[in-house]
Amino acid sequence: KAGVTQTPRYLIKTRGQQVTLSCSPISGHRSVSWYQQTPGQGLQFLFEYFSETQRNKGNFPGRFSGRQFSNSRSEMNVSTLELGDSALYLCASSHGQGPYEQYFGPGTRLTVT
Amino acid sequence: QKEVEQDPGPLSVPEGAIVSLNCTYSNSAFQYFMWYRQYSRKGPELLMYTYSSGNKEDGRFTAQVDKSSKYISLFIRDSQPSDSATYLCAIRRPSNTGKLIFGQGTTLQVKP
Numbered sequence: 580k581a582g583v584t585q586t587p588r589y590l591i592k593t594r595g596q597q598v599t600l601s602c603s604p605i606s607g608h609r610s611v612s613w614y615q616q617t618p619g620q621g622l623q624f625l626f627e628y629f630s631e632t633q634r635n636k637g638n639f640p641g642r643f644s645g646r647q648f649s650n651s652r653s654e655m656n657v658s659t660l661e662l663g664d665s666a667l668y669l670c671a672s673s674h675g676q677g678p679y680e681q682y683f684g685p686g687t688r689l690t691v692t
Numbered sequence: 693q694k695e696v697e698q699d700p701g702p703l704s705v706p707e708g709a710i711v712s713l714n715c716t717y718s719n720s721a722f723q724y725f726m727w728y729r730q731y732s733r734k735g736p737e738l739l740m741y742t743y744s745s746g747n748k749e750d751g752r753f754t755a756q757v758d759k760s761s762k763y764i765s766l767f768i769r770d771s772q773p774s775d776s777a778t779y780l781c782a783i784r785r786p787s788n789t790g791k792l793i794f795g796q797g798t799t800l801q802v803k804p
Contacts (some may be wrong), residue, residue: 583735610788621797622736622780627790635791668737671792679724679789683735 581606583672583684591690597658600687603641604651604672610626610634611653612681613645616667628653665691693718696783698795707804712769715795717786718762724784725757727766729777736780741768771802776793 584603594599604611611682612635613625624637630646651672657664667688671681694719706713713727725745728736740755742748748755756765764781778799784794 598781604744610790614792614794622782622792622794624793625790629790635788637791671722673790675789679784680738680741681790681792682738683728685735 583670583682585668585684585687586669587687588685591692592660592662593692596660596664597656598660600655600668600670600689602653602655602670602672602684604653604670605643606680608672608674608682609651610675611647611651611671612671612673613653613655614669614671615639616669616686617665622669625655631657635655648663660691662691665689695719695793696720696781698781699798700796702799702801704801704803707771707773708801709715709771709801709802711771711775711800713766713768713779713781713798713800715764715783716722716762717764717783720759721764721785722793725755726784727753727755728782728794729775730780730797731760732778739779742765744796747772754802766790771800773794773802776801 592657610629612627631647645655646670663672665684671683673681696717727740730736752769754767764803779799780797781795
């Protein structure tokens with residue numbers, strides 16, 4: 580079974596730009612969660628989508644948004660990029676019900692200059 | 693106070709040693725506990741998942757949960773250089789599906 584895939588793997592953007600990251604979950608998984616990982620703050624939860632609806636949200640500003648499509652693929656968008664948005668962005672997929680193990684993708688490393 | 697605390701290490705042990713990694717959490721509402729391993733520049737890999745007090749074993753790995761003390765542990769037996777990685781504990785409330793709270797991670801080095 581293929582794992583979680585994320586594209587692109589690396590991105591360099593400048594302040595003020597916006598960026599869209601993509602995540603394809605494991606086949607059959609309906610939940611996708613997004614996390615931000617930085618050396619200072621560690622892994623922090625951004626939001627979760629289940630069946631195209633946002634089910635949980637972390638404490639991030641509104642510049643961070645996401646969506647999920649009918650095939651469970653998910654995108655995350657960050658508008659008006661700031662230097663502090665430089666991080667590894669990880670998505671994790673799960674069934675969304677019952678046993679709730681989350682499986683992570685390799686991440687997208689975003690650098691904001 | 694952070695919801696979950698984990699000693700960041702680094703922890704250095706000789707090959708073959710037993711490794712003990714630990715986390716404490718603050719709220720008894722957390723009922724699900726996970727351990728992830730993360731190699732440099734990779735995504736976290738799920739090692740263990742448990743929701744009850746006691747021990748759960750999988751090969752060289754044993755996860756231990758003590759809900760009365762709000763303390764979780766991961767033991768690695770016969771450690772190998774390939775175990776060198778960052779180990780992250782994660783916790784979840786029953787109601788917050790999809791939202792994991794992570795510890796800071798412990799960096800482990802196993803020396804040959």
